[in-house]
Amino acid sequence: MVTAPVTPRAPTTSGYDVASAAARRSGRPAFRRVLMHGGLALLCAGMVYPLLWMARGSIAPEDQIFGSDSIVPSQVVLSNYVDGWGANPPGFGRFLLNSAVVSLGAVIGNLMACTLAAYAFARIEFPLKRLWFAAMLATVMVPAHATLIPQYTIYTVLGWVDTYLPLVVPKFLATDAFFIFLLVQFMRSIPRELDEAAEIDGCGHFRRFVKVMLPLMTPALATTAVFTFIWTYEDFMGPLIYLADVNEYTVPLGLRMFMNSMGQSSYGQLFAMTTLSLLPVFVVFMIFQRRLIEGIATTGLKG
Template sequence: MKKKTKIKKTAYHIFVSVFGIIMIYPLLWMVMSSFKESNTIFITAGSLIPEKFVLDNYINGWSGFAKISFGTFFKNSAFISVTATIGTIISSSLVAFGLARCRFKGRKLLFGAMLLSMMVPAQVLMIPQYIWYQKLGWVGSYLPLIVPYCFAIQGFFVYLMVNFIDSIPRELDEAAKIDGCSYFGIYYRIALPLMVPAMVTAGIFSFMWRWEDFLSALLYVNEAQKYPACLALKLFSDPGSSSDYGAMFAMATLSIIPIILIFIFFQKYLVEGISTSGLKG
C-alpha cells in the first residue's frame, strides 16, 4: 500500500510539474527572448536560452518613442491603476456594508441587480459608454478609466465583501450601537478593520485588471504622452515598416514585475479574502 501511495504521489507531482512548465513556457520564452539580439529572436525561436545575453533591448525599449521615455508610460499606468483601485476599494466596501448590514426596502432587488450586472459582457456596454463619455467630454483623458470604478461599478468586489461582512458577528454591531455608534461609525470602526483581507483581495484584482486594461486605454486615450504601458507596447510593432520585438519583449517583461511583486507580498491576504474566512482567533 505504501509503494502504491508513493507511486501515485510521484506520478501526481510529475504530471503537475510538466503541466506547470507547459503553462509557464510562453512567459519564460518572452523573458529569455528579451535578452536575445532583436534580429535573431524568431530565427532562434526554438531555443529558449540565448546564445548571447544582451541588454540592448532594455536600453532601446526604455528610451521610448519621440523623446517620451517608457518610464512615462509606467507612471501613467501606475497613476491609473492606483487611483482606480483606491476608488474601487472605498466605494465597494461602502456599498457592501450597506447591503450586508442596513435593512431597507429594495435591498434584495438592488443586490440581485448587482449580481445580474456581473453577467453582462463588457462588450455590450462599450458603445453606449463611449457615447456617454464623449458627450461628457471625457474622451482623451483618464476620467473614463478612473471615475466609473470609484462608484462601485465592479459587482464582483461588492459581492466578495458582502460575503466577508456576513461572516462578522452582528453582536459587534449591537455593542457599537449601544455605545452610540451610527452606521457609518460601525463601518469605520468595526467593519473596515476586519475587512482588510477582502479589501486587499479586491485591490489586487483591481490593480491587475486596470494595469492590463488595453482595450479601455485604446478607446479613450488618444495622446501618446498619456499612454499607459499596456498600450505603449503596441508602438514597438509597426506592420508598415519594421518592428522591434526585442524591445517589446523587454518592456513587457518589466511591465509584469509590479503585478508579480504585489501578488507575492499580499498572497496571504489574497487567500484569506477569497475564502472569506471572517474572524479568526
C-alpha cells in the same frame, strides 16, 4: 489422569507480514503524492515556459529570437532594454507612470465605493434590498461592448474624452459588481454579534463600518486591491478608446507602439519592455500573496 482440553489458537501473522502490509499501505499515499506533484510540476512548467522564452528573447539578438526553442540564449545582449526604453517618445518610463496613476486611482475608488456598497447590502435593511442586489449581480452578465457607445457618448458630453477620468471616476461609483459581491460574502461571514455590541455602545452604521468591519476585512480588501490593480494595469480597451494623446498612453498602448501598421515589429525591444512591464504585477502579487489567498479562501463561507 484427566487432561484439560487444549483451546486452539488463532493463526497469527508473522512480524514480517505485518511490516510488509504496513509498508505497502504507506507506500500507496506516497506514490500518489509523487504522481500528483509530478503532474503539477509539468503543468507549471507548461505555464511558465512562454514567460521564460519571452524573457530569453528580451536578452537575445534580434536575429536569434525565433531561431531556437531553448530558454537559454546563446548570446546575451542588453541593447533591447536600452533601445526599447526610449524607442517611442515620450519613453516607456512615462507609460509605466501613467499606468501607475490610473491603477492607483482605480484601486482607491474600488476600495472606497465597493466596501460601502457591500456594507449596505450585508448589514443595512432597506426596501427591495434583494431586488437591488439581484439587479447589481445582473450587471456582471452584461457585456462591456453593449454599454460602450452610451458610455462614450456620456463622457464626450462631459468633456472627459482624452483624459483619465473615464478610467478612474466610475470606480468611485461602485461599478464593479464582482467586488461588491466578493465583499458582501466576506461580510456575511463576520458575526453579527459584533455589530450588536457596537450598536449597544452607541455606534452608528458609519462607526460600525470603520471600527468593526474594516479591521476584519483585510484579506478581502487585499483581494479587491490586487485584482483591481492587475485588471486596470493590463486593460487595453479602455485606454485605446478614451486616450488620444501619446503622452497619456498606458503600458498596453505603449507596447502596441512597437508594432507598426504593416504588422512588422521590433521583437527584441517588445519582449524587453513586456518583461519589464510584468515586474510591477509580480511585485504586487508577492507582497499581498498571503492576504490574497486568505481572502479567496475565506470569502463565501456563509451564504
